[in-house]
Amino acid sequence: MSTGLPVIKYDKIKGVKNTPHEEFYTSGHRTCQGCESAMVMRQFAKASGPRTIATGSTGCMYVANTSYQTTPWIIPWMHTQLGAGGASAVGMAAGLRALMRKGKLPEEKINVINFSGDLGGGDMGLSGVSGALQSDYDLLIIMYDNESAANTDIQATGLTTYGAQTTFTPPGQKHRIMARRWKKNVAGMLAVGHPTCRYVATASATYPALDFLNKVRKALAIGGPTFIHTFDPCPKGWDFHPRYSHELGELGIKSGIFPLFEVIDGKVIYSYDPRKKGRVPVREYLEKQGRFAHLVDEDVDYIQQMVDKMWEEWEVPGVAPFRGNLNSAQK
Numbered sequence: 001m002s003t004g005l006p007v008i009k010y011d012k013i014k015g016v017k018n019t020p021h022e023e024f025y026t027s028g029h030r031t032c033q034g035c036e037s038a039m040v041m042r043q044f045a046k047a048s049g050p051r052t053i054a055t056g057s058t059g060c061m062y063v064a065n066t067s068y069q070t071t072p073w074i075i076p077w078m079h080t081q082l083g084a085g086g087a088s089a090v091g092m093a094a095g096l097r098a099l100m101r102k103g104k105l106p107e108e109k110i111n112v113i114n115f116s117g118d119l120g121g122g123d124m125g126l127s128g129v130s131g132a133l134q135s136d137y138d139l140l141i142i143m144y145d146n147e148s149a150a151n152t153d154i155q156a157t158g159l160t161t162y163g164a165q166t167t168f169t170p171p172g173q174k175h176r177i178m179a180r181r182w183k184k185n186v187a188g189m190l191a192v193g194h195p196t197c198r199y200v201a202t203a204s205a206t207y208p209a210l211d212f213l214n215k216v217r218k219a220l221a222i223g224g225p226t227f228i229h230t231f232d233p234c235p236k237g238w239d240f241h242p243r244y245s246h247e248l249g250e251l252g253i254k255s256g257i258f259p260l261f262e263v264i265d266g267k268v269i270y271s272y273d274p275r276k277k278g279r280v281p282v283r284e285y286l287e288k289q290g291r292f293a294h295l296v297d298e299d300v301d302y303i304q305q306m307v308d309k310m311w312e313e314w315e316v317p318g319v320a321p322f323r324g325n326l327n328s329a330q331k
């Protein structure tokens with residue numbers, strides 16, 4: 001089906017057989033077994049290839065990937081301060097442009113990719129991400145979202161799912177639910193707020209060939225500043241056996257609690273449209289995680305109602321939480 005958008009030319013990965021064999025994020029890390037954020041790192045490096053420089057904001061994907069004298073990174077990689085992901089990407093892209101202009105580097109496309117966590121990119125560093133998306137540099141920011149400040153022992157962030165237990169939101173005798181905010185919708189917010197940014201997407205490393213690898217390639221091909229928000233089950237923080245990471249990735253998407261979409265030149269394209277494909281009850285996703293073990297039926301019903309609203313009442317379902325506009329008579 002035509003989207004009415006110009007055709008984007010990029011080297012599409014058509015399936016598992018067609019996926020490059022080369023790895024640029026290899027052994028030598030200390031992430032937990034079943035860590036989907038580590039899969040995000042591995043896959044973005046695979047999709048972007050050797051002519052890539054990455055900057056990473058403080059968090060699990062910095063700390064667990066840079067134990068003393070060991071690292072899984074084959075591509076050049078630089079640590080940046082928590083919250084400084086956007087600024088570091090702009091600085092790196094500006095530096096490369098200046099070196100090429102002065103003839104100190106040959107003219108070529110070098111991919112600049114920043115990865116920041118949900119706290120580093122979606123809370124603390126949001127202003128820097130916004131600044132980067134208003135720049136005119138070629139850069140991609142990947143916000144890997146494990147729904148907590150995982151590296152410092154699982155504190156709640158603005159992207160933690162409603163009701164989840166974290167070290168900041170333990171269920172108590174007085175209040176069963178301490179995480180009471182609905183998940184911050186970073187990709188939707190950035191797409192709505194940066195009309196000249198040509199590519200914003202959410203993605204899942206659970207579906208490498210079908211989803212994430214090609215979204216990285218598409219973002220890099222479209223160019224300018226671009227943004228991808230990934231959904232990363234975290235066995236430690238979400239409290240499940242590592243063997244279920246992919247299953248939880250699937251259930252998060254199929255229940256509709258994490259919408260998968262792209263916004264290309266202002267048009268929304270659903271990568272998985274649960275309105276057409278059906279939604280599994282959100283309970284199936286919640287009950288497999290220890291962080292929701294304290295929820296009672298009414299809490300699960302509330303979360304289900306909120307997810308229903310996202311898909312049935314939002315002006316742009318799953319993306320923009322407006323519900324139409326009031327005409328002057330209603331004001």
Ligand SMILES: Cc1ncc(C[n+]2csc(CCOP(=O)(O)OP(=O)(O)O)c2C)c(N)n1
Pocket residue numbers: 058059060061082116117118119120121146148149150151152157
């Ligand atoms: C300015 C600053 N405040 C606090 C810290 C401590 N700290 C290090 S990593 C981290 C959590 C980062 O969370 P997130 O960005 O979601 O990445 P994750 O650890 O989940 O991978 C915190 C709070 C820090 N390094 N710098």
Ligand code: SF4
Pocket residue numbers: 030031032033034035036037038060064146150151233234235236237
């Ligand atoms: S705590 Fe979570 S995000 Fe951090 S390394 Fe372990 S599984 Fe990955």
Ligand SMILES: [Mg+2]
Pocket residue numbers: 059117118119144145146147148149150
């Ligand atoms: Mg995090």
